[in-house]
Amino acid sequence: MAHTVTPFLMFEGVAEEAMKFYVSLFKNSDINHVERYRANEPGPEGSIKRADFTVGGQRLICSDSYVKHDFSFTPSISIFVDCENEAEMDHAFAELSAGGQVFMPPDNYGFSTKFCWVSDRFGVSWQLNLA
Numbered sequence: 832m833a834h835t836v837t838p839f840l841m842f843e844g845v846a847e848e849a850m851k852f853y854v855s856l857f858k859n860s861d862i863n864h865v866e867r868y869r870a871n872e873p874g875p876e877g878s879i880k881r882a883d884f885t886v887g888g889q890r891l892i893c894s895d896s897y898v899k900h901d902f903s904f905t906p907s908i909s910i911f912v913d914c915e916n917e918a919e920m921d922h923a924f925a926e927l928s929a930g931g932q933v934f935m936p937p938d939n940y941g942f943s944t945k946f947c948w949v950s951d952r953f954g955v956s957w958q959l960n961l962a
Contacts, residue, residue, distance in 0.1 A: 836917050838910070840893040840955060845877035848954045850893050856923050857887040857912070884904075887912060908936060909948065911955035920945060920959050927951045927959075 844850055847865075854860040864883040868874035876896035881894050889910075913922035924937055930952030937947040937959075945961035 837888055838891050840891060841896050841961040842893060842953065844895050846882060846893045847955055850882055850884050853886045855928055858910060859888045860886045904954035904956065906956040909958050911958045913960050913962040917961055920961050923959055925956060927957050
């Protein structure tokens with residue numbers, strides 16, 4: 832049986848920027864541990880080898896891949912956030928959608944009083960829900 836299950840976000844050179852951005856958006860968020868590539872290691876020196884952080888109480892891991900891949904993030908996997916109030920949701924939507932893509936703008940879709948789905952400027956997909 833697995834000891835823990837944690838979402839892992841793989842970036843190409845922007846892991847630190849994305850991580851700092853995410854922890855700035857929600858309460859109960861923090862950067863917990865950062866390990867950087869050193870000289871003579873495979874990744875660019877100073878880039879994120881592995882970082883553990885928390886967003887809204889959810890632990891996540893990220894890294895900067897030094898291997899170039901033919902894929903990136905897809906909306907098929909998203910981070911789902913039950914927002915505490917409308918102000919939090921509106922702020923998160925404005926920040927996350929800036930430079931990204933809106934799949935479903937904030938609205939009442941029948942299953943929630945207010946819901947939206949966006950992809951941020953890093954390509955990570957977020958579903959925001961007013962609980």
